[in-house]
Amino acid sequence: MECVRSGALDLRCQGKVFGSATACGKAGCSTNLAGSAKQNLHGKAKHLQLSATGTSSLVHRGPVLKHQRSLAVRSAAAVDAYTTFDENVKGVTSHAVEEKVGVLLFNLGGPETLNDVQPFLFNLFADPDIIRLPRLFRFLQRPLAKLISTLRAPKSKEAYASIGGGSPLRRITDEQANALKIALKEKNLEADIYVGMRYWYPFTEEAFDQIKKDKITKLVVLPLYPQYSISTSGSSIRVLQNIVKEDAFFAGLPISIIESWYQREGYVKSMADLIEKELTVFSNPEEVMIFFSAHGVPLTYVTDAGDPYRDQMEDCIALIMEELKSRGTLNNHTLAYQSRVGPIQWLKPYTDEVLVELGQKGVKSLLAVPVSFVSEHIETLEEIDMEYRELALESGIENWGRVPALGCTSSFISDLADAVVEALPSASALTTRKVKDANSDMDMRQYLTKMLFGSVLAFFLLLSPRLVSAFRNRLQ
Ligand SMILES: C=CC1=C(C)c2cc3[nH]c(cc4nc(cc5[nH]c(cc1n2)c(C)c5CCC(=O)O)C(CCC(=O)O)=C4C)c(C)c3C=C
Numbered sequence: 232m233e234c235v236r237s238g239a240l241d242l243r244c245q246g247k248v249f250g251s252a253t254a255c256g257k258a259g260c261s262t263n264l265a266g267s268a269k270q271n272l273h274g275k276a277k278h279l280q281l282s283a284t285g286t287s288s289l290v291h292r293g294p295v296l297k298h299q300r301s302l303a304v305r306s307a308a309a310v311d312a313y314t315t316f317d318e319n320v321k322g323v324t325s326h327a328v329e330e331k332v333g334v335l336l337f338n339l340g341g342p343e344t345l346n347d348v349q350p351f352l353f354n355l356f357a358d359p360d361i362i363r364l365p366r367l368f369r370f371l372q373r374p375l376a377k378l379i380s381t382l383r384a385p386k387s388k389e390a391y392a393s394i395g396g397g398s399p400l401r402r403i404t405d406e407q408a409n410a411l412k413i414a415l416k417e418k419n420l421e422a423d424i425y426v427g428m429r430y431w432y433p434f435t436e437e438a439f440d441q442i443k444k445d446k447i448t449k450l451v452v453l454p455l456y457p458q459y460s461i462s463t464s465g466s467s468i469r470v471l472q473n474i475v476k477e478d479a480f481f482a483g484l485p486i487s488i489i490e491s492w493y494q495r496e497g498y499v500k501s502m503a504d505l506i507e508k509e510l511t512v513f514s515n516p517e518e519v520m521i522f523f524s525a526h527g528v529p530l531t532y533v534t535d536a537g538d539p540y541r542d543q544m545e546d547c548i549a550l551i552m553e554e555l556k557s558r559g560t561l562n563n564h565t566l567a568y569q570s571r572v573g574p575i576q577w578l579k580p581y582t583d584e585v586l587v588e589l590g591q592k593g594v595k596s597l598l599a600v601p602v603s604f605v606s607e608h609i610e611t612l613e614e615i616d617m618e619y620r621e622l623a624l625e626s627g628i629e630n631w632g633r634v635p636a637l638g639c640t641s642s643f644i645s646d647l648a649d650a651v652v653e654a655l656p657s658a659s660a661l662t663t664r665k666v667k668d669a670n671s672d673m674d675m676r677q678y679l680t681k682m683l684f685g686s687v688l689a690f691f692l693l694l695s696p697r698l699v700s701a702f703r704n705r706l707q
């Protein structure tokens with residue numbers, strides 16, 4: 232049985248035109264484009280552009296319109312998946328072989344012992360999506376990562392020591408992987424699940440090796456971050472793009488990427504369930520301020536590099552609050568950003584500052600809701616449960632609660648399984664996505680200023696012990 236990808240394909244999304252897609256329709260054909268039409272092309276942060284020539288690009292565009300659609304509409308267009316087609320593989324035929332579906336979960340990874348902390352931090356800071364140096368200064372990435380990870384390690388080790396000596400991320404992600412496999416089976420999809428961590432074991436590259444060994448024939452990529460950021464899902468997707476460039480197996484493998492899924496009904500409802508449940512612990516639930524605390528990113532990611540993270544986060548909070556409102560829960564809420572690192576400006580408002588302000592304003596009961604991540608980790612268990620709780624109580628807040636991370640909540644895992652099932656038909660050979668690079672937007676003057684500033688900074692950082700110790704104080 233042979234299938235040639237053919238027919239009119241025009242899915243231009245400007246929030247209005249959903250276009251058309253022609254499925255091959257032949258039995259056993261793995262190149263079914265029909266699913267593409269179901270993608271979430273609602274003109275928010277992402278736009279899928281596929282042309283009849285078979286080329287495509289995915290671009291982030293801002294600013295984002297605030298949500299005005301009903302949840303039902305959102306749920307029908309729930310999967311933010313995209314597919315790109317390589318000119319070189321256009322017209323490639325695929326044969327009816329037994330399908331072996333793989334699902335690759337992307338996550339950050341975390342140190343498992345205190346000895347892992349510094350090398351884990353090195354991997355993190357060596358990532359050009361985490362410390363974005365101008366192209367000419369990329370040679371400084373690793374020395375800078377070595378320096379920053381060494382300076383940061385003592386503080387991080389202390390934090391990891393206080394939660395039992397290591398990150399629970401690997402264990403929880405493995406549990407989520409197992410739960411997802413079972414949920415998919417219940418939906419009649421047999422799939423092998425792979426975990427690819429960006430900065431610690433099992434590394435993304437190990438997952439790629441296994442996927443290749445297992446001869447997977449279709450892959451759905453699911454980053455375990457509800458909202459997209461250049462620094463998280465974007466960074467892992469870049470690793471995927473690199474392997475697609477380097478390895479013929481991955482260049483030909485049909486892949487579908489679920490970029491962000493905070494807008495899925497199942498996720499929104501699961502979050503609302505957790506919040507509702509936790510509110511009942513307070514003696515006066517209606518007086519509790521719902522305090523969403525999201526992991527921050529440096530401000531320039533959003534302002535210069537077009538990271539849709541802040542827009543998606545605000546959208547996500549609006550959806551959860553809308554859901555709560557529809558259930559009669561009318562509490563006040565606020566959003567702030569936590570976990571900033573180093574002497575630069577991050578997304579505001581900052582969690583620590585807002586907690587103090589709320590205390591001063593007389594807020595007495597507060598429910599913290601971690602919202603950028605779906606498992607417990609250092610920043611929920613240490614930063615929120617210890618540091619922020621203490622700060623809140625010192626600032627006059629009397630009743631403190633925290634919503635647990637979603638983990639393996641069954642409604643949530645079932646919804647992730649639905650997302651995978653919905654994304655599968657749009658799997659297709661992937662080409663390098665045009666990730667918007669902050670550097671490409673810089674004009675020459677900005678670029679030269681950054682170069683000059685970067686070289687002076689690097690010079691002092693590497694050579695001046697006084698500045699190193701000053702910098703260390705800012706990092707701790
Ligand atoms: C959506 C979530 C996350 C974003 C966005 C993000 C950006 C980001 N993070 C750092 C620096 C650090 N992150 C660290 C740990 C960490 N980060 C996330 C999530 C996001 N990061 C998680 C889930 C974790 C915890 C992993 C674990 O072990 O449990 C750390 C290490 C811990 C520490 O020392 O505080 C650092 C450092 C930057 C610079 C950044 C954006 C540029």
Ligand SMILES: [Fe+2]
Pocket residue numbers: 526570
């Ligand atoms: Fe982080």
